[in-house]
Amino acid sequence: MSTESGASALLDQSLDPDGYLRDHLQWSRPIAQQLAARAHIDLTNEHWRIIDLLRDYYARTETAPAMRPLVKLVQTEIDSALGSPYLMQLFGGSPAKMAAKLAGLPRPTNCI
Amino acid sequence: MKKLLFVISAPPYTSKRGTAQLEAAMVAAAFDAEVSLVFRGDGIWSLLPDQSAQQVGQRSFAKVLQALGDYEVDQLYVCLDSLASRGVEAAELMQAEGLDLAAQQLLLAEQDAVIGAAL
Protein backbone atom coordinates (compact mmCIF):
# COMPACT_ATOMS: atom_id res chain seq x y z
CA MET A 1 0.00 0.00 0.00
CA SER A 2 1.44 3.38 -0.93
CA THR A 3 1.76 6.05 1.75
CA GLU A 4 -0.82 8.11 -0.03
CA SER A 5 -3.51 5.44 -0.17
CA GLY A 6 -2.65 4.51 3.43
CA ALA A 7 -3.31 8.06 4.51
CA SER A 8 -6.52 8.04 2.51
CA ALA A 9 -7.75 4.88 4.23
CA LEU A 10 -6.93 6.43 7.60
CA LEU A 11 -8.88 9.54 6.68
CA ASP A 12 -11.86 7.39 5.65
CA GLN A 13 -12.15 6.12 9.21
CA SER A 14 -12.09 9.66 10.58
CA LEU A 15 -14.95 10.89 8.41
CA ASP A 16 -18.67 10.51 8.82
CA PRO A 17 -20.81 9.47 5.83
CA ASP A 18 -21.04 13.09 4.67
CA GLY A 19 -17.32 13.60 4.75
CA TYR A 20 -17.12 15.65 7.95
CA LEU A 21 -14.42 14.87 10.51
CA ARG A 22 -15.98 12.87 13.33
CA ASP A 23 -13.75 14.79 15.73
CA HIS A 24 -13.12 18.31 14.54
CA LEU A 25 -10.10 18.62 16.87
CA GLN A 26 -8.30 16.12 14.59
CA TRP A 27 -8.05 18.74 11.88
CA SER A 28 -4.65 19.51 10.42
CA ARG A 29 -3.47 21.23 7.26
CA PRO A 30 -2.61 17.93 5.51
CA ILE A 31 -6.11 16.68 6.36
CA ALA A 32 -7.59 19.84 4.87
CA GLN A 33 -5.63 19.09 1.71
CA GLN A 34 -6.99 15.55 1.55
CA LEU A 35 -10.55 16.75 2.18
CA ALA A 36 -10.15 19.31 -0.58
CA ALA A 37 -8.78 16.71 -3.00
CA ARG A 38 -11.90 14.60 -2.42
CA ALA A 39 -14.02 17.61 -3.32
CA HIS A 40 -11.83 18.17 -6.42
CA ILE A 41 -10.53 21.44 -5.04
CA ASP A 42 -6.87 22.32 -5.37
CA LEU A 43 -5.99 24.42 -2.35
CA THR A 44 -4.19 27.65 -3.24
CA ASN A 45 -3.09 30.51 -1.03
CA GLU A 46 -6.43 32.13 -1.72
CA HIS A 47 -8.24 29.11 -0.27
CA TRP A 48 -5.96 29.03 2.73
CA ARG A 49 -6.65 32.70 3.50
CA ILE A 50 -10.36 31.87 3.79
CA ILE A 51 -9.74 28.69 5.77
CA ASP A 52 -7.53 30.56 8.25
CA LEU A 53 -10.13 33.29 8.50
CA LEU A 54 -12.83 30.71 9.30
CA ARG A 55 -10.74 28.97 11.93
CA ASP A 56 -10.01 32.28 13.57
CA TYR A 57 -13.70 33.19 13.42
CA TYR A 58 -14.66 29.91 15.02
CA ALA A 59 -12.12 30.42 17.83
CA ARG A 60 -13.74 33.78 18.55
CA THR A 61 -17.43 32.87 18.24
CA GLU A 62 -17.75 29.05 18.32
CA THR A 63 -20.05 29.33 15.31
CA ALA A 64 -19.55 28.78 11.60
CA PRO A 65 -20.68 31.86 9.69
CA ALA A 66 -23.59 31.72 7.26
CA MET A 67 -23.02 33.11 3.76
CA ARG A 68 -23.71 36.77 4.48
CA PRO A 69 -21.47 37.13 7.53
CA LEU A 70 -18.79 35.14 5.70
CA VAL A 71 -18.83 37.61 2.82
CA LYS A 72 -18.67 40.48 5.30
CA LEU A 73 -15.76 38.82 7.07
CA VAL A 74 -13.86 38.36 3.81
CA GLN A 75 -14.54 41.95 2.82
CA THR A 76 -13.33 43.43 6.11
CA GLU A 77 -10.37 41.11 6.59
CA ILE A 78 -9.12 40.55 3.04
CA ASP A 79 -10.51 42.85 0.35
CA SER A 80 -13.70 44.87 0.20
CA ALA A 81 -14.03 44.07 -3.52
CA LEU A 82 -14.51 40.34 -2.91
CA GLY A 83 -17.99 38.86 -2.75
CA SER A 84 -19.91 35.64 -3.04
CA PRO A 85 -18.90 35.02 -6.69
CA TYR A 86 -15.29 34.93 -5.52
CA LEU A 87 -16.13 32.43 -2.77
CA MET A 88 -18.14 30.29 -5.17
CA GLN A 89 -15.26 30.27 -7.61
CA LEU A 90 -13.00 28.96 -4.83
CA PHE A 91 -15.33 26.58 -3.00
CA GLY A 92 -18.18 25.75 -5.38
CA GLY A 93 -21.94 26.15 -5.04
CA SER A 94 -22.24 26.24 -1.22
CA PRO A 95 -19.07 28.06 -0.26
CA ALA A 96 -19.91 28.71 3.43
CA LYS A 97 -20.56 25.00 3.92
CA MET A 98 -17.61 23.69 1.91
CA ALA A 99 -15.12 26.15 3.37
CA ALA A 100 -16.25 25.32 6.93
CA LYS A 101 -15.88 21.62 6.13
CA LEU A 102 -12.35 22.06 4.80
CA ALA A 103 -11.49 24.30 7.76
CA GLY A 104 -12.47 21.50 10.13
CA LEU A 105 -15.27 23.38 11.86
CA PRO A 106 -17.77 21.13 13.69
CA ARG A 107 -20.49 19.89 11.42
CA PRO A 108 -23.56 22.11 11.73
CA THR A 109 -26.64 20.43 13.22
CA ASN A 110 -29.05 22.98 11.85
CA CYS A 111 -29.68 22.92 8.13
CA ILE A 112 -30.41 26.51 7.26
CA MET B 1 -39.91 43.04 7.26
CA LYS B 2 -41.20 41.63 10.53
CA LYS B 3 -39.97 42.60 13.95
CA LEU B 4 -39.02 39.59 16.07
CA LEU B 5 -38.00 39.77 19.71
CA PHE B 6 -36.08 36.85 21.24
CA VAL B 7 -36.34 36.60 25.02
CA ILE B 8 -33.55 34.95 27.00
CA SER B 9 -34.73 34.29 30.54
CA ALA B 10 -32.80 31.13 31.46
CA PRO B 11 -29.18 31.00 32.66
CA PRO B 12 -26.73 29.76 30.02
CA TYR B 13 -25.21 26.39 31.03
CA THR B 14 -28.04 24.17 32.21
CA SER B 15 -30.84 24.14 29.67
CA LYS B 16 -28.86 25.49 26.66
CA ARG B 17 -32.02 27.30 25.59
CA GLY B 18 -30.10 30.54 25.49
CA THR B 19 -27.66 29.37 22.82
CA ALA B 20 -30.57 27.89 20.87
CA GLN B 21 -32.21 31.33 21.01
CA LEU B 22 -29.03 32.95 19.71
CA GLU B 23 -28.95 30.52 16.79
CA ALA B 24 -32.60 31.20 16.04
CA ALA B 25 -31.92 34.94 16.16
CA MET B 26 -29.08 34.54 13.64
CA VAL B 27 -31.30 32.54 11.33
CA ALA B 28 -34.02 35.19 11.64
CA ALA B 29 -31.53 37.90 10.76
CA ALA B 30 -30.33 35.88 7.79
CA PHE B 31 -34.01 35.71 6.72
CA ASP B 32 -34.20 39.52 6.80
CA ALA B 33 -36.28 39.89 9.95
CA GLU B 34 -35.62 42.87 12.20
CA VAL B 35 -34.25 41.10 15.25
CA SER B 36 -33.82 42.23 18.83
CA LEU B 37 -32.99 40.31 22.01
CA VAL B 38 -33.85 40.95 25.61
CA PHE B 39 -32.15 39.30 28.60
CA ARG B 40 -34.28 39.14 31.73
CA GLY B 41 -34.62 37.06 34.89
CA ASP B 42 -31.73 34.59 35.24
CA GLY B 43 -31.03 35.14 31.54
CA ILE B 44 -28.99 38.16 32.58
CA TRP B 45 -26.24 35.78 33.79
CA SER B 46 -25.59 35.04 30.11
CA LEU B 47 -23.96 38.45 29.84
CA LEU B 48 -21.11 37.92 32.32
CA PRO B 49 -17.91 38.50 30.35
CA ASP B 50 -15.47 35.86 31.64
CA GLN B 51 -17.10 32.54 30.74
CA SER B 52 -14.85 29.47 30.36
CA ALA B 53 -17.40 27.03 29.08
CA GLN B 54 -14.85 24.53 27.74
CA GLN B 55 -14.28 23.58 31.38
CA VAL B 56 -17.73 22.01 31.38
CA GLY B 57 -17.52 20.81 27.79
CA GLN B 58 -19.94 23.34 26.33
CA ARG B 59 -19.88 26.11 23.80
CA SER B 60 -19.34 29.50 25.33
CA PHE B 61 -22.48 31.62 25.35
CA ALA B 62 -20.30 34.71 25.50
CA LYS B 63 -18.46 33.68 22.32
CA VAL B 64 -21.58 32.77 20.36
CA LEU B 65 -22.98 36.15 21.38
CA GLN B 66 -20.01 37.77 19.62
CA ALA B 67 -21.27 36.37 16.32
CA LEU B 68 -24.59 38.21 16.50
CA GLY B 69 -23.03 41.47 15.33
CA ASP B 70 -21.96 39.76 12.10
CA TYR B 71 -25.64 39.13 11.35
CA GLU B 72 -26.34 42.80 11.96
CA VAL B 73 -28.20 42.00 15.16
CA ASP B 74 -27.28 44.89 17.41
CA GLN B 75 -30.45 45.55 19.40
CA LEU B 76 -29.47 43.81 22.64
CA TYR B 77 -31.32 44.78 25.79
CA VAL B 78 -31.12 43.79 29.43
CA CYS B 79 -33.82 44.19 32.07
CA LEU B 80 -32.64 46.69 34.70
CA ASP B 81 -35.04 45.27 37.31
CA SER B 82 -33.59 41.79 36.89
CA LEU B 83 -30.10 43.25 37.38
CA ALA B 84 -31.11 45.19 40.49
CA SER B 85 -32.83 42.23 42.13
CA ARG B 86 -29.66 40.15 41.63
CA GLY B 87 -27.25 42.85 42.72
CA VAL B 88 -25.56 43.02 39.32
CA GLU B 89 -24.35 46.29 37.80
CA ALA B 90 -24.84 46.86 34.08
CA ALA B 91 -21.17 47.86 33.86
CA GLU B 92 -20.13 44.31 34.88
CA LEU B 93 -21.83 42.82 31.81
CA MET B 94 -21.16 42.60 28.12
CA GLN B 95 -22.69 45.27 25.95
CA ALA B 96 -26.50 45.46 26.19
CA GLU B 97 -28.73 48.46 26.63
CA GLY B 98 -30.52 48.61 29.99
CA LEU B 99 -34.30 48.87 29.82
CA ASP B 100 -36.69 49.55 32.67
CA LEU B 101 -40.06 47.79 32.82
CA ALA B 102 -41.92 50.62 31.07
CA ALA B 103 -39.47 50.51 28.17
CA GLN B 104 -39.93 46.72 27.97
CA GLN B 105 -43.71 47.23 27.70
CA LEU B 106 -43.15 49.42 24.65
CA LEU B 107 -40.61 47.02 23.16
CA LEU B 108 -43.07 44.10 23.45
CA ALA B 109 -45.96 46.08 22.03
CA GLU B 110 -44.12 46.95 18.82
CA GLN B 111 -43.20 43.34 17.90
CA ASP B 112 -44.81 41.11 15.29
CA ALA B 113 -43.75 38.05 17.25
CA VAL B 114 -42.06 37.33 20.56
CA ILE B 115 -40.05 34.11 20.78
CA GLY B 116 -39.55 33.11 24.41
CA ALA B 117 -37.06 30.92 26.18
CA ALA B 118 -39.17 29.78 29.09
CA LEU B 119 -38.09 26.75 31.15
Added chain:
Amino acid sequence: MTLHLVFNLQGLESCLQRRQPADPIVLMGDGTYALSQSDIECFVLREDAAARGITSNGKNIHGIDYAEFVELSTDHNPVVSWAD
Protein backbone atom coordinates in the same frame (compact mmCIF):
# COMPACT_ATOMS: atom_id res chain seq x y z
CA MET C 1 -52.78 45.38 21.47
CA THR C 2 -50.84 42.48 22.95
CA LEU C 3 -52.44 39.28 24.27
CA HIS C 4 -50.59 37.63 27.14
CA LEU C 5 -50.71 33.87 27.76
CA VAL C 6 -49.65 33.01 31.30
CA PHE C 7 -48.57 29.45 32.11
CA ASN C 8 -47.53 29.64 35.77
CA LEU C 9 -47.29 32.00 38.74
CA GLN C 10 -43.75 33.19 37.97
CA GLY C 11 -44.93 33.91 34.44
CA LEU C 12 -47.81 35.97 35.80
CA GLU C 13 -45.45 38.12 37.84
CA SER C 14 -43.17 38.73 34.85
CA CYS C 15 -46.17 39.50 32.67
CA LEU C 16 -47.81 41.93 35.09
CA GLN C 17 -44.59 43.92 35.24
CA ARG C 18 -44.29 44.22 31.47
CA ARG C 19 -47.78 44.41 30.02
CA GLN C 20 -49.59 47.59 29.20
CA PRO C 21 -52.51 48.07 31.60
CA ALA C 22 -55.26 47.38 29.07
CA ASP C 23 -53.65 44.25 27.56
CA PRO C 24 -55.75 41.13 28.21
CA ILE C 25 -54.32 38.09 30.00
CA VAL C 26 -55.27 34.43 29.51
CA LEU C 27 -54.38 32.07 32.36
CA MET C 28 -53.64 28.54 31.13
CA GLY C 29 -52.15 25.36 32.57
CA ASP C 30 -50.60 26.01 35.97
CA GLY C 31 -51.27 29.71 35.42
CA THR C 32 -54.86 28.97 36.47
CA TYR C 33 -53.65 28.52 40.07
CA ALA C 34 -53.31 32.31 40.14
CA LEU C 35 -57.11 32.49 40.46
CA SER C 36 -56.89 31.35 44.05
CA GLN C 37 -54.65 34.22 45.08
CA SER C 38 -55.16 37.10 42.74
CA ASP C 39 -58.06 39.29 41.74
CA ILE C 40 -56.72 40.70 38.50
CA GLU C 41 -59.13 40.93 35.60
CA CYS C 42 -58.33 38.10 33.24
CA PHE C 43 -59.50 35.26 31.06
CA VAL C 44 -58.96 31.69 32.12
CA LEU C 45 -58.99 28.55 30.02
CA ARG C 46 -61.92 26.86 31.67
CA GLU C 47 -60.87 23.26 31.15
CA ASP C 48 -57.39 23.79 32.62
CA ALA C 49 -58.86 25.42 35.74
CA ALA C 50 -61.48 22.70 36.09
CA ALA C 51 -58.87 19.96 35.73
CA ARG C 52 -56.99 21.46 38.67
CA GLY C 53 -60.06 21.93 40.84
CA ILE C 54 -59.73 25.70 40.65
CA THR C 55 -62.91 27.71 40.76
CA SER C 56 -63.37 31.42 41.05
CA ASN C 57 -66.37 33.54 41.73
CA GLY C 58 -64.49 36.76 40.99
CA LYS C 59 -66.56 38.98 38.73
CA ASN C 60 -63.42 39.98 36.82
CA ILE C 61 -62.67 36.41 35.81
CA HIS C 62 -63.94 35.29 32.42
CA GLY C 63 -63.89 31.57 31.71
CA ILE C 64 -63.21 30.77 28.04
CA ASP C 65 -62.99 27.71 25.83
CA TYR C 66 -60.57 27.15 22.94
CA ALA C 67 -62.93 28.77 20.44
CA GLU C 68 -62.93 31.98 22.47
CA PHE C 69 -59.17 31.70 22.93
CA VAL C 70 -58.79 31.61 19.14
CA GLU C 71 -61.01 34.70 18.85
CA LEU C 72 -58.89 36.59 21.36
CA SER C 73 -55.76 35.74 19.44
CA THR C 74 -57.18 36.94 16.14
CA ASP C 75 -58.08 40.27 17.79
CA HIS C 76 -54.63 40.89 19.28
CA ASN C 77 -51.03 40.97 18.14
CA PRO C 78 -48.44 40.00 19.23
CA VAL C 79 -49.42 37.02 21.39
CA VAL C 80 -46.79 36.69 24.12
CA SER C 81 -46.32 33.59 26.31
CA TRP C 82 -45.03 33.79 29.87
CA ALA C 83 -43.71 30.81 31.83
CA ASP C 84 -40.89 32.25 33.89
Added chain:
Amino acid sequence: MNFVLAVHGAPHNSNSGEHAIGFANAAIAQGHRIERVFFYHDGVLHGLNSQVTPQGENDLCKAWSELADQGIELAVCIASAIKRGVINAEEQARYEKTSHTLAPGFELVGLGQLVAGIQYADRYIEFPQ
Protein backbone atom coordinates in the same frame (compact mmCIF):
# COMPACT_ATOMS: atom_id res chain seq x y z
CA MET D 1 -56.21 34.02 9.41
CA ASN D 2 -52.93 32.13 9.23
CA PHE D 3 -51.27 30.77 12.38
CA VAL D 4 -47.89 29.30 13.21
CA LEU D 5 -47.94 27.41 16.52
CA ALA D 6 -44.84 26.47 18.50
CA VAL D 7 -44.66 23.56 20.93
CA HIS D 8 -41.77 23.76 23.41
CA GLY D 9 -42.67 21.19 26.08
CA ALA D 10 -42.39 17.40 26.04
CA PRO D 11 -45.55 15.26 25.96
CA HIS D 12 -44.83 13.59 29.30
CA ASN D 13 -44.19 16.68 31.43
CA SER D 14 -46.00 19.62 29.90
CA ASN D 15 -49.36 20.66 28.46
CA SER D 16 -47.81 22.15 25.31
CA GLY D 17 -49.25 19.45 23.10
CA GLU D 18 -52.79 19.59 24.52
CA HIS D 19 -52.79 23.37 24.24
CA ALA D 20 -51.55 23.43 20.67
CA ILE D 21 -53.93 20.68 19.57
CA GLY D 22 -56.89 22.35 21.30
CA PHE D 23 -56.02 25.65 19.68
CA ALA D 24 -55.45 24.15 16.24
CA ASN D 25 -58.74 22.27 16.19
CA ALA D 26 -60.71 25.32 17.36
CA ALA D 27 -58.98 27.57 14.82
CA ILE D 28 -59.66 25.15 11.96
CA ALA D 29 -63.32 24.88 13.03
CA GLN D 30 -63.54 28.67 12.65
CA GLY D 31 -62.13 28.55 9.12
CA HIS D 32 -58.61 29.65 10.00
CA ARG D 33 -55.50 28.00 8.67
CA ILE D 34 -52.66 26.47 10.70
CA GLU D 35 -49.66 27.04 8.50
CA ARG D 36 -47.28 24.96 10.54
CA VAL D 37 -46.75 23.53 14.02
CA PHE D 38 -43.09 23.98 14.94
CA PHE D 39 -41.68 21.61 17.58
CA TYR D 40 -38.70 23.11 19.36
CA HIS D 41 -36.59 22.29 22.43
CA ASP D 42 -38.22 19.39 24.38
CA GLY D 43 -41.28 19.79 22.14
CA VAL D 44 -39.53 17.64 19.51
CA LEU D 45 -40.28 14.61 21.70
CA HIS D 46 -43.85 14.75 20.35
CA GLY D 47 -42.34 13.34 17.17
CA LEU D 48 -40.72 10.34 18.88
CA ASN D 49 -42.25 7.24 17.39
CA SER D 50 -41.11 4.80 20.06
CA GLN D 51 -42.95 6.39 22.98
CA VAL D 52 -45.86 4.60 24.60
CA THR D 53 -48.78 6.52 26.06
CA PRO D 54 -50.19 4.70 29.10
CA GLN D 55 -53.80 3.65 28.72
CA GLY D 56 -56.21 6.18 30.10
CA GLU D 57 -53.97 9.11 29.21
CA ASN D 58 -54.36 11.50 26.33
CA ASP D 59 -53.15 9.91 23.11
CA LEU D 60 -51.56 12.95 21.55
CA CYS D 61 -50.00 10.87 18.75
CA LYS D 62 -53.46 10.19 17.38
CA ALA D 63 -54.41 13.88 17.60
CA TRP D 64 -51.22 14.90 15.79
CA SER D 65 -51.74 12.39 13.04
CA GLU D 66 -55.29 13.66 12.52
CA LEU D 67 -53.90 17.18 12.13
CA ALA D 68 -51.25 15.89 9.74
CA ASP D 69 -54.00 14.19 7.71
CA GLN D 70 -55.63 17.59 7.32
CA GLY D 71 -52.48 18.84 5.65
CA ILE D 72 -50.97 20.62 8.65
CA GLU D 73 -47.20 20.59 8.59
CA LEU D 74 -45.69 19.09 11.75
CA ALA D 75 -42.22 20.60 11.58
CA VAL D 76 -39.62 19.31 14.03
CA CYS D 77 -36.50 21.38 14.67
CA ILE D 78 -33.67 19.18 13.45
CA ALA D 79 -31.05 20.61 15.81
CA SER D 80 -33.26 20.04 18.88
CA ALA D 81 -34.39 16.64 17.56
CA ILE D 82 -31.09 14.91 16.86
CA LYS D 83 -29.86 15.82 20.36
CA ARG D 84 -32.88 14.00 21.81
CA GLY D 85 -32.73 10.96 19.57
CA VAL D 86 -35.57 11.95 17.26
CA ILE D 87 -34.17 11.10 13.83
CA ASN D 88 -35.52 10.06 10.45
CA ALA D 89 -33.96 7.50 8.11
CA GLU D 90 -31.71 10.10 6.52
CA GLU D 91 -30.27 11.27 9.86
CA GLN D 92 -29.99 7.66 10.99
CA ALA D 93 -27.66 6.99 8.08
CA ARG D 94 -25.81 10.28 8.53
CA TYR D 95 -25.05 9.67 12.20
CA GLU D 96 -24.79 5.89 11.85
CA LYS D 97 -27.48 5.03 14.41
CA THR D 98 -29.22 1.67 14.63
CA SER D 99 -32.79 2.84 14.09
CA HIS D 100 -34.85 5.81 13.11
CA THR D 101 -37.44 7.20 15.48
CA LEU D 102 -39.42 9.98 13.80
CA ALA D 103 -43.17 9.35 13.89
CA PRO D 104 -45.12 9.37 10.60
CA GLY D 105 -46.63 12.75 9.76
CA PHE D 106 -43.70 14.67 11.28
CA GLU D 107 -40.74 16.05 9.36
CA LEU D 108 -37.33 17.32 10.39
CA VAL D 109 -36.67 20.90 9.31
CA GLY D 110 -34.19 23.69 10.00
CA LEU D 111 -34.81 26.74 12.15
CA GLY D 112 -35.31 28.65 8.92
CA GLN D 113 -38.75 27.04 8.69
CA LEU D 114 -39.72 28.61 12.03
CA VAL D 115 -38.64 32.03 10.88
CA ALA D 116 -40.14 31.68 7.40
CA GLY D 117 -43.41 30.58 9.00
CA ILE D 118 -43.47 33.56 11.35
CA GLN D 119 -42.65 35.91 8.46
CA TYR D 120 -45.55 34.53 6.46
CA ALA D 121 -48.22 33.96 9.12
CA ASP D 122 -50.55 36.50 10.72
CA ARG D 123 -49.93 35.16 14.22
CA TYR D 124 -47.24 33.24 16.02
CA ILE D 125 -48.40 31.49 19.19
CA GLU D 126 -46.04 29.69 21.50
CA PHE D 127 -46.97 26.96 24.01
CA PRO D 128 -43.98 26.77 26.32
CA GLN D 129 -45.20 24.22 28.84
